[in-house]
Amino acid sequence: MKNKYEIAKDIFIDSIDVDAYIELDSTIPVYETLVASLAKPLKMVLLFGKPGTGKSILLNTLMTRLQNQKEIYYFDTPFSTEKEFFFKFSLILRDKELVRKGEIDFSDLIGLCRELYGKREIVILLDEAQMYTSELMEKIRLLADTRSIKFVLTLHKTENEDLIAKEHFTTRIWEIIELKNGTPEDQMQYIHKKLAKKNLSDISESITIKQNKLMYQFTKGNYRECNKLMFTVFEICAYYNKDEVSKSNFDGITTRIIEMAALKLGYIHA
Amino acid sequence: MHDIKSLEKEWKRYNKNKRKPFYFLVLLLGAIGGAIFFYTKQTAITINDSKKTVPLPSIIKEVPTTQKVATIKNKTNVVSKAVNESYNLLLNHSILDLELEKKEILEDKNSAGMIPTLPVVHDIPLIDDPVHKSNTKSNSKKKPLIKVQKNVHAKVKRKKKQLKILKSSTKLGLKEVARRFKRYRNVEDALFLAKTYYKQGKYLKSEYWALETNKVDSHIEESWILFAKSKIKLGQKREAMSILKKYSQQSHSKKAKKLLLKL
Numbered sequence: 452m453k454n455k456y457e458i459a460k461d462i463f464i465d466s467i468d469v470d471a472y473i474e475l476d477s478t479i480p481v482y483e484t485l486v487a488s489l490a491k492p493l494k495m496v497l498l499f500g501k502p503g504t505g506k507s508i509l510l511n512t513l514m515t516r517l518q519n520q521k522e523i524y525y526f527d528t529p530f531s532t533e534k535e536f537f538f539k540f541s542l543i544l545r546d547k548e549l550v551r552k553g554e555i556d557f558s559d560l561i562g563l564c565r566e567l568y569g570k571r572e573i574v575i576l577l578d579e580a581q582m583y584t585s586e587l588m589e590k591i592r593l594l595a596d597t598r599s600i601k602f603v604l605t606l607h608k609t610e611n612e613d614l615i616a617k618e619h620f621t622t623r624i625w626e627i628i629e630l631k632n633g634t635p636e637d638q639m640q641y642i643h644k645k646l647a648k649k650n651l652s653d654i655s656e657s658i659t660i661k662q663n664k665l666m667y668q669f670t671k672g673n674y675r676e677c678n679k680l681m682f683t684v685f686e687i688c689a690y691y692n693k694d695e696v697s698k699s700n701f702d703g704i705t706t707r708i709i710e711m712a713a714l715k716l717g718y719i720h721a
Numbered sequence: 722m723h724d725i726k727s728l729e730k731e732w733k734r735y736n737k738n739k740r741k742p743f744y745f746l747v748l749l750l751g752a753i754g755g756a757i758f759f760y761t762k763q764t765a766i767t768i769n770d771s772k773k774t775v776p777l778p779s780i781i782k783e784v785p786t787t788q789k790v791a792t793i794k795n796k797t798n799v800v801s802k803a804v805n806e807s808y809n810l811l812l813n814h815s816i817l818d819l820e821l822e823k824k825e826i827l828e829d830k831n832s833a834g835m836i837p838t839l840p841v842v843h844d845i846p847l848i849d850d851p852v853h854k855s856n857t858k859s860n861s862k863k864k865p866l867i868k869v870q871k872n873v874h875a876k877v878k879r880k881k882k883q884l885k886i887l888k889s890s891t892k893l894g895l896k897e898v899a900r901r902f903k904r905y906r907n908v909e910d911a912l913f914l915a916k917t918y919y920k921q922g923k924y925l926k927s928e929y930w931a932l933e934t935n936k937v938d939s940h941i942e943e944s945w946i947l948f949a950k951s952k953i954k955l956g957q958k959r960e961a962m963s964i965l966k967k968y969s970q971q972s973h974s975k976k977a978k979k980l981l982l983k984l
Contacts, residue, residue, distance in 0.1 A: 687725070687728075690725055707732065707736075710732055710735060710736070711728050711729070711731075711732045714728060714731050714732055714735060715724075715728055719735065720735070721731045721732070721734035721735040721738065
């Protein structure tokens with residue numbers, strides 16, 4: 452039987468499942484802006500931020516919540532070739548003729564999309580768009596110009612990705628949404644809500660502000676790093692709670708345990 | 722978690738290294754605090770030392786260079802111990818070259834010869850003075866009395882500066898005053914000795930010093946009264962009355978008349 456620390460450890464396994472999505476005071480406005488932008492006559496929406504800020508989980512959550520209202524599709528893995536992309540795209544369009552041909556002509560695809568204007572409004576969520584080639588990105592832009600397809604792209608925020616955004620999309624009507632790392636308060640809220648979902652509020656309440664600040668020093672407010680750190684912290688706690696020798700001295704999450712987790716993950720060094 | 726032991730060891734090393742800057746800071750602050758404390762202490766000592774230095778009286782400047790007797794006004798509450806010591810030292814130095822006085826100044830065998838007549842200075846045959854006879858014979862180092870007589874006639878005009886020895890009751894102190902009088906002929910020294918010996922009950926000596934005072938300055942009432950009193954104490958009442966009579970007739974001294982009436 453798992454002890455509570457083992458259950459808590461599993462909560463912080465990094466995942467983009469909708470169940471893992473936590474609404475925070477800082478992320479709610481971002482979600483609402485994204486939903487509102489889909490209602491606008493915008494061709495493309497750019498969602499960018501550092502890795503681990505919650506872009507993927509946000510898109511997944513968006514798709515899950517809007518799938519009954521809109522024709523929305525989420526591609527979490529980037530396509531390795533253009534052919535693969537167009538094949539998948541054609542399946543969305545449900546054009547049997549295109550599929551039967553085996554080869555997809557881009558101009559045919561454009562023509563098909565123009566015919567769908569006013570009849571269907573398709574939203575395509577493309578994650579890790581920084582992986583796409585510039586030619587593919589150009590074709591995506593052209594598909595968006597048909598106004599029957601709305602694309603939501605996520606990009607990692609680096610110097611290069613900023614450049615891509617500027618070159619390809621400056622002439623389009625854009626909604627640019629940035630996701631940032633959380634504040635210490637956001638992190639505290641994130642941990643509390645995660646644990647509360649599994650009825651482990653007693654553990655969350657034992658974490659002091661000082662301990663949270665210490666963890667923030669390591670994670671810098673990044674949710675992926677926070678998941679990693681909390682997973683390791685609860686892994687150590689689970690061991691001490693289980694081990695007969697150390698069980699009597701074990702008193703929950705301490706600064707020592709947090710520092711041990713940070714040492715293991717390489718945030719600090721002896 | 723299989724690597725917990727190594728992780729614990731690693732954490733101990735980390736914890737130890739984490740505290741190093743703190744210990745260093747504590748040591749540094751301690752060193753700075755100690756340096757400041759030491760510096761302020763040194764400064765305080767320097768200030769205290771400078772305060773202890775008391776300006777010496779003016780006599781220090783005058784005595785070594787001049788042969789005049791410098792006197793200092795006695796401020797009883799002001800003179801510190803250091804000043805007393807320095808003063809006594811200076812006093813000793815200033816009278817070193819004076820002739821030593823005999824232990825017993827007077828043996829009055831024939832006190833009749835001591836009765837002065839006014840004006841005292843002129844009529845006293847000092848050569849026949851029994852008091853000085855023995856002294857002159859025995860102590861060749863003393864200056865001749867003729868010189869003393871001459872000096873008595875002339876009124877020495879000197880700057881009067883009060884010199885009062887604080888510990889004058891000591892034998893050594895009195896001797897030093899006597900030595901000084903021999904050299905400088907200061908009436909105040911002689912009067913002081915007369916008073917002191919009278920207080921001590923040494924009436925023979927007080928009589929002698931009162932007479933010495935009168936020799937230098939015959940207008941000092943106190944020395945005449947003291948002379949008469951000493952005579953009375955020595956049992957020479959008639960002589961005392963005679964002196965007082967003559968003195969009161971000439972000076973119209975109220976004190977002399979009062980004392981005479983008492984007798």
